[in-house]
Amino acid sequence: EDQVTQSPEALRLQEGESSSLNCSYTVSGLRGLFWYRQDPGKGPEFLFTLYSAGEEKEKERLKATLTKKESFLHITAPKPEDSATYLCAVNNFNKFYFGSGTKLNVKP
């Protein structure tokens, strides 16, 4: 069964405390893995696309990596404005499978 699992469900960090979010997947015919950020009541905002194992992408304090079974979103020295829900999704042809998300709360 095609599935995307994110952990942890929620993460509370102090400002400057680095950590990682995990996305594991079992999807046949993977065509891409995507990370989105979603603020409450808003649509998901695209962050990264990863296509093959070993690939890495960076944007400001965020770095996404991909292996054959999972992806990590590393957050370095987070700030309160990084607080949001981070969604992982995998693409199988014309369908996306979303994980349940990790709710990140960064305290000043």
Place this chain on the structure above:
Amino acid sequence: DTEVTQTPKHLVMGMTNKKSLKCEQHMGHRAMYWYKQKAKKPPELMFVYSYEKLSINESVPSRFSPECPNSSLLNLHLHALQPEDSALYLCASSQVGDPYGYTFGSGTRLTVV
């Protein structure tokens, strides 16, 4: 223009009302999607349009009726909804059959009373 615009942003409707949600994009994307998102849950796919034709209907109740009048517009017609249909309704677009990520709109917050 790299946006997907959804209107209205908020909608309150009674169970006997008929209303419509609208979605518009001008990025030349030929795949458009409706998702439903309940609080603290991931988006759930409802419908997919490819080249203005309905290609996927995820067993959505008939009280939700999608329409794609042209390559830039996507509507979701609502009739006789139930309170449990209250949710954030998201529209997205992408290239057809392309592994690029979607571009999402900001959503319509629907409350059924």
